[in-house]
Amino acid sequence: MKRAIVVVMVTAGAVAGVVRRLRSRSASHGAESxxxxxxxxxxxxxxxxxxxxxxxxxxxxxxxxxxxxxxxxxxxxxxxxxxxxxxxxxxxxxxxxxxxxxxxxxxxxxxxxxxxxxxxxxxxxxxxxxxxxxxxxxxxxxxxxxxxxxx
Known part of the structure; x- marks a missing residue:
């Protein structure tokens, strides 16, 4: 059970990092273009x-x-x-x-x-x-x- 919770938390953290990166890219894409x-x-x-x-x-x-x-x-x-x-x-x-x-x-x-x-x-x-x-x-x-x- 503890292992499943750890896997879920690590996955959620990875997804949050990807979402944050995509948002920062889309916010700055005007400057990049x-x-x-x-x-x-x-x-x-x-x-x-x-x-x-x-x-x-x-x-x-x-x-x-x-x-x-x-x-x-x-x-x-x-x-x-x-x-x-x-x-x-x-x-x-x-x-x-x-x-x-x-x-x-x-x-x-x-x-x-x-x-x-x-x-x-x-x-x-x-x-x-x-x-x-x-x-x-x-x-x-x-x-x-x-x-x-x-x-």
């Missing part, structure tokens, strides 16, 4: 001033604010972007893949790839030649990385 997302591009700083913004970022139009700066140590250019409005951001939008910040992340990755190599680099498809469990997991991870920018 205004956060600058930055990619360091291995190109001279003045190149973006002359040539304009790379096409993937230009397609986002007036929905994003874009700035460039010299990277620390003179190692290229920092290309930064952030949403002008925080409509549709939050935990649910992020989990369903409809968070507009994911579009900004993807546009930054594509702009970096385009500026450095002249083309948008994509992972090889399919990741394996056989439909194995590992191949399915790799495909899932690759698709998720496309929206979030990390595995």
């Amino acid at each position: 205004g956060r600058w997302l930055v990619a360091t591009v291995n190109r001279p700083p003045g190149e973006f001033d002359r040539g304009g913004v790379p096409d993937p970022l230009a397609r986002l139009g007036d929905h994003v604010e874009i700035r460039t700066a010299e990277a620390p140590g003179g190692k290229g250019t920092e290309l930064a972007a952030r949403l002008r409005e925080a409509n549709g951001t939050g935990t649910l939008a992020r989990l369903t893949g409809r968070d507009p910040r994911q579009q900004v992340r993807q546009a930054l990755r594509e702009a970096k790839s385009l500026a450095e190599t002249g083309e948008v680099m994509r992972p090889d498809a399919p990741p394996t030649t056989r439909p194995t469990v590992g191949g399915r997991l790799m495909g899932l991870a690759t698709r998720r990385a496309g929206g979030e920018g990390r595995l």
Whole structure:
């Protein structure tokens, strides 16, 4: 009986912690959506001033604010972007893949790839030649990385 009570109390504490974390995230997501997302591009700083913004970022139009700066140590250019409005951001939008910040992340990755190599680099498809469990997991991870920018 004592063991059951301890398990219930530990579970309740864990649930309360998760709820508190989700509430704090949703309360601060407005500030997070205004956060600058930055990619360091291995190109001279003045190149973006002359040539304009790379096409993937230009397609986002007036929905994003874009700035460039010299990277620390003179190692290229920092290309930064952030949403002008925080409509549709939050935990649910992020989990369903409809968070507009994911579009900004993807546009930054594509702009970096385009500026450095002249083309948008994509992972090889399919990741394996056989439909194995590992191949399915790799495909899932690759698709998720496309929206979030990390595995």
